[in-house]
Amino acid sequence: xxxxxxxxxxxxxxxxxxxxxxxxxxxxxxxxxxxxxxxxxxxxxxxxxxxxxxxxxxxxxxxxxxxxxxxxxxxxxxxxxxxxxxxxxxxxxxxxxxxxxxxxxxxxxxxxxxxxxxxxxxxxxxxxxxxxxxxxxxxxxxxxxxxxxxxxxxxxxxxxxxxxxxxxxxxxxxxxxxxxxxxxxxxxxxxxxxxxxxxxxxxxxxxxxxxxxxxxxxxxxxxxxxxxxxxxxxxxxxxxxxxxxxxxxxxxxxxxxxxxxxxxxxxxxxxxxxxxxxxxxxxxxxxxxxxxxxxxxxxxxxxxxxxxxxxxxxxxxxxxxxxxxxxxxxxxxxxxxxxxxxxxxxxxxxxxxxxxxxxxxxxxxxxxxxxxxxxxxxxxxxxxxxxxxxxxxxxxxxxxxxxxxxxxxxxxxxxx
Numbered sequence: 001x002x003x004x005x006x007x008x009x010x011x012x013x014x015x016x017x018x019x020x021x022x023x024x025x026x027x028x029x030x031x032x033x034x035x036x037x038x039x040x041x042x043x044x045x046x047x048x049x050x051x052x053x054x055x056x057x058x059x060x061x062x063x064x065x066x067x068x069x070x071x072x073x074x075x076x077x078x079x080x081x082x083x084x085x086x087x088x089x090x091x092x093x094x095x096x097x098x099x100x101x102x103x104x105x106x107x108x109x110x111x112x113x114x115x116x117x118x119x120x121x122x123x124x125x126x127x128x129x130x131x132x133x134x135x136x137x138x139x140x141x142x143x144x145x146x147x148x149x150x151x152x153x154x155x156x157x158x159x160x161x162x163x164x165x166x167x168x169x170x171x172x173x174x175x176x177x178x179x180x181x182x183x184x185x186x187x188x189x190x191x192x193x194x195x196x197x198x199x200x201x202x203x204x205x206x207x208x209x210x211x212x213x214x215x216x217x218x219x220x221x222x223x224x225x226x227x228x229x230x231x232x233x234x235x236x237x238x239x240x241x242x243x244x245x246x247x248x249x250x251x252x253x254x255x256x257x258x259x260x261x262x263x264x265x266x267x268x269x270x271x272x273x274x275x276x277x278x279x280x281x282x283x284x285x286x287x288x289x290x291x292x293x294x295x296x297x298x299x300x301x302x303x304x305x306x307x308x309x310x311x312x313x314x315x316x317x318x319x320x321x322x323x324x325x326x327x328x329x330x331x332x333x334x335x336x337x338x339x340x341x342x343x344x345x346x347x348x349x350x351x352x353x354x355x356x357x358x359x360x361x362x363x364x365x366x367x368x369x370x371x372x373x374x375x376x377x378x379x380x381x382x383x384x385x386x387x388x389x390x391x392x393x394x395x396x397x398x399x400x401x402x403x404x405x406x407x408x409x410x411x412x413x414x415x416x
Contacts, residue, residue, distance in 0.1 A: 013282035016320065016355055020337075022278060023291055023321055027328030028300060030183055030250060035176045038169060043222040044179040045331045046159040052152045053172050055145035059091055060108040063140045067121055067129050068112035069099035071137050078128030083109060099129050108141050115140035158331045180331045182224045186245030187214055188254040190238065190266065191309060194230045209311045209382065210255040217318060218253070220415070221326055233257060235265040242273055246294040246302045251329060253322065256309030258288045266290060266306045274301050281321070282396065284356040285313035285379035289321060303329075310379035316357050316391075319414040335413070342408035344392060345370040348400040355396055357409075359388035371408060 014022065033047035062068065062085075069079055073096070082098030087105040094100055094109035102108070102115060114135050122130045148154070154172065155165055161177065169177060194208040195201070208230055218225045226249055231237050238257070245252045257266040258279070267290060270276055276292040283289075290306030305322045307314040324334045345363060350356070360371040371392045375384030390410040394400055 013280045013287065013354070014278055016281055016283050019278065019281045019289070020321055020324065023325045024328055024334060026277065026291070026300075026303065027325060027334075029329055029331040030181050032181045033178045034181070036179055038166060038175050038177055041161045041166060041177045041179060042163070044161050044177070044182075045222075046155055046157055046161060046165075047178040047180045047331075048157045050154045050169070050174070050177075052148050052150050052154050053174070055149050056147045056171065057142050057144055060144050061142050062102045062104055062106050062108055062115045063142050064115065064117050065103050066115050066117040066140065067099045068094065068102045068108050068115050069129075069131075069135075070094070070096075070112060071114045071135050073097060074131050074135060078124060078130045080126075080128055085109060113137045113141075158333050160332055182222060183251060183326065183330050184226065184249040185218050185223045185326070186226045186228055186249040186252045187211060187218065188228045188238075188241055188245065188252070189230045190233060190254060190257040191230070192233045194256075196230065210307070210309070210314045213311065213315055214253060214255065214307070214318065217323070218326070221323070221330065223326065223330075233265060235269055238265050238269050239273065242269060242294055242304070246273070246296050249302065251326070252294060252302060252304040253307065254304070255307045255314050258290045258306035258308060270294070270304060270306070274304070279306075281317075282354045283316065283320070284351045284354045285310060286316040286320070286357070287313070287354065289317045291321075291325075308379070311382050312359075312385045313379040315385055320357075323414060337409060338413045339393070339407045339409050341405040342369055342371045342392065343405050344400050344402055345372040346400065347402045348394070350394060350397050350399045353396050356394040357391040358394060358400075359384040360392045360408075361387065361389045362408075371406075 036044065073079060079099040081101050082095055083092055083100035085092060085100050085102045085106040087103055089106055091107045092109045094111040100109050100112060114137055116131050116135050117140065120132050154168060159165060189208050189211045193204060193206045195205050197207050211227065215225050215227060228241055228245060231241055242252065254266060267276060267279060270292045274292055274294040279290040280287060281289045286308060288308045292304050293301035294304050295301045307317045327334050358377060359374045361374045362369040363372050374388040377384065388411060390408055393407040393409060400406065
């Protein structure tokens with residue numbers, strides 16, 4: 001029997017952090033800039049630094065409801081109320097010997113040097129104000145420009161425009177925002193066994209969950225996703241799809257067909273149409289991760305990420321390697337992996353030669369969190385992945401002992 005396995009010599013598996021460093025060193029952020037309305041900018045990436053147009057606060061204003069006065073004029077005879085200053089009023093002048101009824105956010109009258117909260121005051125029948133306790137100059141006054149001054153940098157290029165960032169820009173009266181173009185990503189699944197959700201199922205077939213996972217994750221990162229569907233395990237079909245994707249997108253992401261079996265065609269087709277940068281990472285699940293470039297005539301070409309076919313392996317490869325690459329290509333700042341020590345609530349044999357990312361939930365019933373397995377750990381088992389709080393990262397060749405501490409990677413850091 002003739003074997004048609006891919007016979008290019010293999011190289012040692014890359015350590016996870018070496019692979020992560022290698023793929024991030026290949027990032028080429030998208031270029032360009034266009035203006036979008038503030039209300040349409042959520043999730044977009046800022047193209048350039050933005051500076052403050054006005055001081056914030058714009059005037060000295062009151063931090064609470066109360067009375068604005070001169071500290072040195074407080075006495076046993078009380079102070080008459082000579083002004084009423086609501087939020088939005090113009091700056092007024094406080095005459096000597098009087099105080100102003102003032103509300104939160106209202107401009108402090110010229111001459112006043114303190115705001116006394118209303119709960120620390122008393123009014124007599126004549127409407128004079130008496131202060132209980134000590135008052136000090138500057139108390140409860142928000143000074144003009146204390147947060148930032150006109151011309152100060154508000155947000156820097158590469159900032160992801162979340163709700164707080166949009167509110168900051170709105171507070172400056174900014175109605176249009178310069179953003180980077182969206183990253184265009186082609187998405188492909190490969191496998192003769194795959195069918196679409198909703199189609200009739202026959203023994204031996206598998207519903208394609210990888211494209212569902214990856215399309216959702218790419219859209220959460222505000223990418224423009226071009227879904228090229230399911231391809232059969234056929235090198236000609238894969239070659240045609242890669243060429244079409246290469247010529248119309250910034251990045252190609254495919255799942256399945258990245259191992260070295262007879263029906264795994266991604267690596268040989270990539271070698272034919274471009275260049276393989278690396279293939280194989282020493283992690284479980286996620287070992288058959290591939291990264292390279294499709295030649296489009298430019299010096300670098302169009303990057304291609306090949307993720308494993310098993311859905312949990314594909315998810316792990318996305319979170320640890322593909323996602324930071326996409327973020328970098330979008331012009332976003334790529335944060336380091338968040339990890340901290342957590343005690344294991346189980347024992348487990350090590351995986352030879354590879355770090356293992358165990359899907360775990362944290363048990364908070366004791367004084368400290370304890371990691372417990374979320375369920376079956378097979379790379380095809382989505383149930384545990386869907387319920388896990390994060391990953392307990394086992395070192396290669398070192399068994400997990402119940403009660404010992406190991407690096408824990410919270411899953412929340414992989415949210416958009």
